[in-house]
Amino acid sequence: MARYAYVNGRYVDHREASVHIEDRGYQLADGVYEVVGVRAGKLVDETPHIDRLDRSLRELRIGWPVSRNTLGFIIRELMRRNRLRDGLVYMQVTRGVARRDHAFPTAPVKPSLVLTTKTTKHIVADPGPGVAVKSQPDIRWGRCDIKTVALLPNVLAKQAARESGAYEAWLVDAKGCVTEGASTNAWIVTGEGELVTRQTDNGILAGITRHTLKSICNSLQLKLVERPFTLAEAKEAKEAFITSATSFVTPVVKIDGDPVGDGKVGATARRLREEYVRFSDEGEAVT
């Protein structure tokens, strides 16, 4: 467990870190967040994550609680205080503390800023045996492009997956298409060797890992198509995998209990994970 958290200007003991009970994030899920992966002391893709935080804030008309430079400083200071080498930095901005009312507060309020870190296992190029996913209906709202803390549908889907022994839930829309995972983007590799992942619009989160992997696919001259794919197509695919700041590229070997391809980690997912791990080695270590 991390020793320090950052809460509105102070580095505090994580066990005692708290926000006001009338924080709009707590009462109304009126807030946004980001998760930046950390591997071997290096922040992975920090700039695009902070760009996306900026976008989420603008979409909800929440102001920046501190300057962008200051946020960069806080992230690093917290990493150092917690000696974070492998894991993630979580940051959350809510509209602030105000007497409960659904509408925005009329008097100006200061947005709340909270940061925590979490230590996880050092991610290696070897993907291990891969993971299972379970399909769940996508019952989320129409602005899944905003990274808000309103995650109840994702929570319920992930829980259903975990209770069935799967690692991740794949969310399926009314047309039978996989939109994304509960906390990851979803990809398949077709029998023809073409990579497919759903196009970005209001229906999914534009993953930063997804975006970087697109460039990697380009540099490897892999064919990538951004389009919807059905659950049935995914079950017939040669390979499948998920991407996120915390899972990097993780092969999916089972969907709803059925093996994907031969049920083993595929060559494409394996290669892309290797490349992404190499990418994460770039940059300067903070800790």
Ligand code: PDD
């Ligand atoms: N989840 N889709 C959803 C719904 C997500 O919550 C996430 C990230 C992603 C992948 O995005 P990225 O590559 O930028 O991490 C896709 C984070 C890790 C989380 O909620 O913990």
